Amino acid sequence: MLSPSARFSALALLAIVAPAAIVAVLGYVSIRQWEVSSELLYREQARDMATMAAEKVEMTLRRAEDAFLDRLQVALRSGTPSERAVDALIADSPLIRRLYLVNPRGELLYPRAWREGDLAVFGPLVSGAALRRLERDGKRGVISNNLVCLALLTQRGGQPVVAAYLRDPDTMRREILETTLGTLESSTNIAVLDHEGRTVYSRAPIGDARRVLSVGFREALPDWRLAVYQTSGASPRQAVRRQVMFFTGALGVLVAVIVAGIVMTWRLMRRETEMARLKSDFVANVSHDLKTPLSVIRMFGETLEMGRVADEGRRQEYYRVITREGERLSRLIDNVLDFSRIEGGRQTYDMTPTAVEPLIRATLEAFGYPLAQQGFKVEVSVAADLPEVTMDADAVGQALANLIDNAIKYSGDDRALTIDARIAEGRLVIAVSDRGLGIAPEEQAKIFEKFYRVGRSDTQGRRGSGVGLALVRHIVEAHGGTIAVESAPGDGSRFSLRLPLGGT
Numbered sequence: 001m002l003s004p005s006a007r008f009s010a011l012a013l014l015a016i017v018a019p020a021a022i023v024a025v026l027g028y029v030s031i032r033q034w035e036v037s038s039e040l041l042y043r044e045q046a047r048d049m050a051t052m053a054a055e056k057v058e059m060t061l062r063r064a065e066d067a068f069l070d071r072l073q074v075a076l077r078s079g080t081p082s083e084r085a086v087d088a089l090i091a092d093s094p095l096i097r098r099l100y101l102v103n104p105r106g107e108l109l110y111p112r113a114w115r116e117g118d119l120a121v122f123g124p125l126v127s128g129a130a131l132r133r134l135e136r137d138g139k140r141g142v143i144s145n146n147l148v149c150l151a152l153l154t155q156r157g158g159q160p161v162v163a164a165y166l167r168d169p170d171t172m173r174r175e176i177l178e179t180t181l182g183t184l185e186s187s188t189n190i191a192v193l194d195h196e197g198r199t200v201y202s203r204a205p206i207g208d209a210r211r212v213l214s215v216g217f218r219e220a221l222p223d224w225r226l227a228v229y230q231t232s233g234a235s236p237r238q239a240v241r242r243q244v245m246f247f248t249g250a251l252g253v254l255v256a257v258i259v260a261g262i263v264m265t266w267r268l269m270r271r272e273t274e275m276a277r278l279k280s281d282f283v284a285n286v287s288h289d290l291k292t293p294l295s296v297i298r299m300f301g302e303t304l305e306m307g308r309v310a311d312e313g314r315r316q317e318y319y320r321v322i323t324r325e326g327e328r329l330s331r332l333i334d335n336v337l338d339f340s341r342i343e344g345g346r347q348t349y350d351m352t353p354t355a356v357e358p359l360i361r362a363t364l365e366a367f368g369y370p371l372a373q374q375g376f377k378v379e380v381s382v383a384a385d386l387p388e389v390t391m392d393a394d395a396v397g398q399a400l401a402n403l404i405d406n407a408i409k410y411s412g413d414d415r416a417l418t419i420d421a422r423i424a425e426g427r428l429v430i431a432v433s434d435r436g437l438g439i440a441p442e443e444q445a446k447i448f449e450k451f452y453r454v455g456r457s458d459t460q461g462r463r464g465s466g467v468g469l470a471l472v473r474h475i476v477e478a479h480g481g482t483i484a485v486e487s488a489p490g491d492g493s494r495f496s497l498r499l500p501l502g503g504t
């Protein structure tokens with residue numbers, strides 16, 4: 001059979017921790033799926049956007065070149081244009097850096113001569129074979145690094161003319177790439193890479209950004225590519241990962257709070273169970289404590305009553321026993337009653353200036369008989385110059401009595417009791433020491449709790465209710481003071497009361 005707290009823990013585990021774990025696993029799985037699908041979706045969108053952007057670039061480039069070629073075609077149709085007219089046309093089109101017009105026989109129509117180096121580049125392009133290919137493939141061609149282009153035009157009379165021109169890279173960047181890509185509504189970074197992978201243009205510095213994908217252009221820029229970059233930390237995977245971390249953290253906190261709640265409730269329940277056990281022990285202990293002196297009193301009373309004790313000395317001895325046991329009974333009952341008054345918040349203290357030494361001596365006197373009978377070596381050392389201290393003398397006397405009673409109760413063979421009183425750090429310190437059983441360090445804080453006893457009365461064989469030290473602590477704290485214990489098992493204990501001189 002499980003104990004109530006173990007049953008509670010098992011239930012709490014089942015009811016709270018298990019669903020939390022299931023939620024965590026499900027959350028984790030769905031977040032992983034979300035991570036993968038968001039990455040896919042992002043790539044798809046990036047590809048669509050890149051294709052669209054590449055088309056837009058091509059269209060803008062084509063439109064600019066077409067505008068120039070259309071004007072050139074109009075000029076050629078109306079006869080061989082003058083060199084100045086073609087110069088003006090080129091000056092009007094910043095995208096065209098240089099132009100050569102060549103007839104099918106390979107004769108240069110414009111300008112008058114090849115610029116240095118250009119013949120080597122353009123010569124083979126405008127040969128008869130190249131011309132035929134142009135006629136066959138569609139009148140336009142882009143050759144050599146996307147900057148050299150050819151177009152087939154016609155002269156007046158239907159004669160074909162090859163227009164070979166060089167694109168201006170700066171104008172391309174500024175007026176084609178910048179105007180089309182720069183205005184695109186997208187937060188991703190886009191770059192145009194040339195045939196060798198060098199960046200010709202980028203919307204923003206690329207730095208260590210990751211390339212997501214790249215798409216090719218078509219005829220107008222055949223071997224350049226448009227690439228999409230992602231700045232570090234901005235990928236959907238990373239965004240999801242951040243969410244995952246947040247989710248996991250939140251779940252962790254939740255689980256921690258739940259577990260802390262369970263642990264606290266469990267502790268509370270254990271404390272309650274422990275308290276219930278201590279209380280029932282207390283009732284048994286008090287009853288036992290009451291019974292012993294009562295039966296002694298009864299026995300001695302009856303013996304005396306029957307007149308069986310002839311010897312006067314013995315009779316006196318019996319009277320003393322009855323008185324002593326009666327005192328012990330009153331002390332015990334006072335302890336229990338005061339304790340219950342304090343617990344119920346009904347205890348009041350009568351604070352009056354009190355001489356310390358007489359209080360100590362009077363309290364000790366009540367224990368004169370047991371001390372003498374058990375052969376205790378008693379030492380009282382009170383500092384000579386002790387002032388009167390404001391206190392409830394009865395209450396402090398009761399606290400002292402409890403400490404003395406304990407010193408007697410928990411002494412072994414080495415029977416010694418020392419009480420000393422002095423002023424230290426502006427407080428009255430009264431210490432009660434014995435050379436008895438001592439208290440283990442781990443027990444020292446607990447002994448001041450109500451009903452707490454080290455070991456049980458049956459194991460230790462010493463009477464007690466477990467409220468003595470709790471009462472002492474209550475009294476001392478009500479005076480604004482403290483109680484402390486120094487003790488080692490086998491070496492005895494020293495309990496020190498520290499009280500403010502003026503009271504509270």
Ligand code: ADP
Nearest residue numbers: 406407410438447453454464465466467468469
């Ligand atoms: P009790 O009625 O059991 O004496 P107390 O509250 O006075 O209750 O003390 C609590 C416990 O502290 C005792 O059960 C005992 O184990 C321990 N204790 C108190 N005083 C001493 C002492 N002088 N030496 C050894 N143990 C002590």
